[in-house]
Amino acid sequence: xxxRVPAVLLGLTLVAPQNAPAxxxxxxxxxxxxxxxxxxxxxRGIKDATLDAALTGLEPLDxxxxxxxxxxxxxxxxxxxxxxxxxxTVVRTARQKRAEQAAVxxxxxxxxxxxxxxxxxxxxxxxxxxxxxxxxxxIQTLATLAYDPRRSAMFREELFDxxxxxxxxxxxxxxxxxxxxxxxxxxQFMPSSFLLYAQDFDGDGKRDIWSSTxxxxxxxxxxxxxxxxxRDQTWGREVRVPETTLQAVAQTAPFQTxxxxxxxxxxxxxxxxxxxKLGLRSRTGGPLPDADIPASLVSxxxxxxxxxxxxxxxxxxxxxxAYALSVGLLADATxxxxxxxxxxxxxxxxxxxxxTKTSKGTKKKT
Numbered sequence: 001x002x003x004r005v006p007a008v009l010l011g012l013t014l015v016a017p018q019n020a021p022a023x024x025x026x027x028x029x030x031x032x033x034x035x036x037x038x039x040x041x042x043x044r045g046i047k048d049a050t051l052d053a054a055l056t057g058l059e060p061l062d063x064x065x066x067x068x069x070x071x072x073x074x075x076x077x078x079x080x081x082x083x084x085x086x087x088x089t090v091v092r093t094a095r096q097k098r099a100e101q102a103a104v105x106x107x108x109x110x111x112x113x114x115x116x117x118x119x120x121x122x123x124x125x126x127x128x129x130x131x132x133x134x135x136x137x138x139i140q141t142l143a144t145l146a147y148d149p150r151r152s153a154m155f156r157e158e159l160f161d162x163x164x165x166x167x168x169x170x171x172x173x174x175x176x177x178x179x180x181x182x183x184x185x186x187x188q189f190m191p192s193s194f195l196l197y198a199q200d201f202d203g204d205g206k207r208d209i210w211s212s213t214x215x216x217x218x219x220x221x222x223x224x225x226x227x228x229x230x231r232d233q234t235w236g237r238e239v240r241v242p243e244t245t246l247q248a249v250a251q252t253a254p255f256q257t258x259x260x261x262x263x264x265x266x267x268x269x270x271x272x273x274x275x276x277k278l279g280l281r282s283r284t285g286g287p288l289p290d291a292d293i294p295a296s297l298v299s300x301x302x303x304x305x306x307x308x309x310x311x312x313x314x315x316x317x318x319x320x321x322a323y324a325l326s327v328g329l330l331a332d333a334t335x336x337x338x339x340x341x342x343x344x345x346x347x348x349x350x351x352x353x354x355x356t357k358t359s360k361g362t363k364k365k366t
Contacts, residue, residue, distance in 0.1 A: 030060055033147055037156070041163055050167040060144040064136065067180040068145065078300030078322055085125065085326040086333060094120050094334040097129050104214045108201065112221030113231030117331035119217050122224075122317065125326060127186035133210050134178030134185065138162050142182045142191070158182055161191035170198075170207045177210070185209030186216045187223070197223040227316035228309065235314060235328040236295065236307035238283040245279035252278060253297060260319035266307065269294035275306060298325065 028036075038051050098105065098120045105116035120129075127133055142162055145155035162182070166173055178184040184194055187209050198207040201218035208215045241249065253267035270278075272295050276288040280297075295306040298321050305325060314324040 027149065030147055034058060034143065037143070037146070037159065041160060044160060044164075046160075046163050046167045050163060054139045054163060054166055054173050055143075058140055058143055060147055061136070061140055064141050064144045064180050065148055068148070068150070076322075078325070079303050081322040082300070082303070082325055082329060085322075086329045090124065090330065091333040093129055094124050094330055097124070098334055101213060101217070104201075104217060108214070108217045108221045112218070112225040112229075114221040114224045114229050115331065115335070117335040118224070118229075118235070118314075118327065119220055120334055121327045121330040122220050122314075123186060123216060124330060125323065126188045127216075130186055130213065130216070132186075134183065134188070136177060136180050136182075137174075138176045138178045138182055138184060138191075139166075139173060141178070141180060145182065155182065158191050161195055165191055165194055169205075171210065175210060187220050189219065189223075193223065194219075197226060223317065224313045227313040229313040230310055233293070233308060233310050235311045235324075235331070236305050238329075239275075239288070239297075239304050239306050240281045240283065240285060241297070241299070241304045242279055242281075248278055249297065256296070260315070262315055262319045262321045262324070265321055266296040266298050269296045271295070272306065280304075280306070 027033075034055060038055055041051055042048070094117075098116060101120070102116070105119060108114075108119060109116050123129060139159070139162055142155055142159040146152055146159045148155075162176065162184075165171065166176060176184070179188060183190055187198075189198060189209065194207070194209070197219055198209055199215055199218035199222050200207045202208075202212050202214040204212070206212075206215075207219070209219050249267070253270055256263050256266055256268055258264070272288055272291040272293055275295060275297070276290065280288060282288055293308055295308050296311075298305045298307055305328075307324075307328075311324055311328065314327050315321075317327075318324070
């Protein structure tokens with residue numbers, strides 16, 4: 001006699017999982033987890049006294065997780081963003097601060113090859129010209145983010161780097177403060193970047209990016225130089241792209257396909273001369289110079305920019321075109337006028353023009 005299995009039971013039999021995945025292990029308490037951090041930190045050579053001062057009685061900060069979970073997506077055009085970040089009031093402040101800090105800026109620029117105006121612009125955007133260096137206790141902030149499963153591995157490493165900074169004596173635990181994401185001081189360096197790029201420019205034995213303006217500017221300059229900033233070349237320039245040229249641009253210079261979003265919003269590079277032949281003109285409507293420096297086109301709604309290799313160094317600081325263009329434009333407005341920010345020398349042209357000076361002591365710009 002043929003036995004029939006009810007269809008419902010048959011369906012259940014066929015779809016029932018054969019090997020149910022094991023549930024994830026229960027997360028240890030914060031106290032237990034912190035004991036593991038302490039043990040690993042000791043194996044990395046961090047002193048007991050540093051760990052006692054930094055970790056004793058530490059509790060997670062709920063507000064940090066709230067901020068991490070609730071980052072608002074601000075939908076704003078590039079043109080509007082630039083209008084706000086390079087507003088007249090910001091430019092006035094930047095010029096005032098550049099004048100006040102002229103002596104140290106000159107020394108930092110001479111050592112690292114980054115113009116004073118670029119240093120001021122990055123400083124202004126990162127710290128509101130030194131008014132902000134963060135209020136969150138960094139060790140507590142990073143421990144909170146490292147304990148949270150979402151990006152635990154990344155922030156755990158940053159936590160160990162922050163403990164290493166304390167161990168070096170650069171800053172006291174109570175003074176190590178930054179953003180809710182753990183970025184430190186006026187340059188807003190993550191601890192890993194601090195260890196690589198922070199500088200003691202005033203010679204007091206500490207890399208103080210919280211209160212030493214000399215150390216702040218030198219650290220920014222060192223970072224940009226390490227990321228490829230080339231002395232005596234600028235970041236780029238604003239251009240006009242005639243409507244009749246837009247289609248030719250799309251066909252001749254497509255968007256890049258690799259890198260962060262900002263780089264994928266840039267065209268493949270062509271020389272300035274090639275862009276000139278394609279029909280692009282200067283911001284004022286004049287012809288572009290003939291130059292073989294590579295340049296990519298970045299476009300907003302109505303504004304367009306050719307960006308040069310030094311622009312890539314700014315993107316390494318913050319890989320967002322709105323940010324990098326704000327730095328460049330604010331620097332231009334803070335410098336000695338548009339002529340000081342339109343250099344398009346190639347490396348070869350730069351070598352051939354050594355020693356050629358203008359009345360202001362800077363190399364001629366094209």
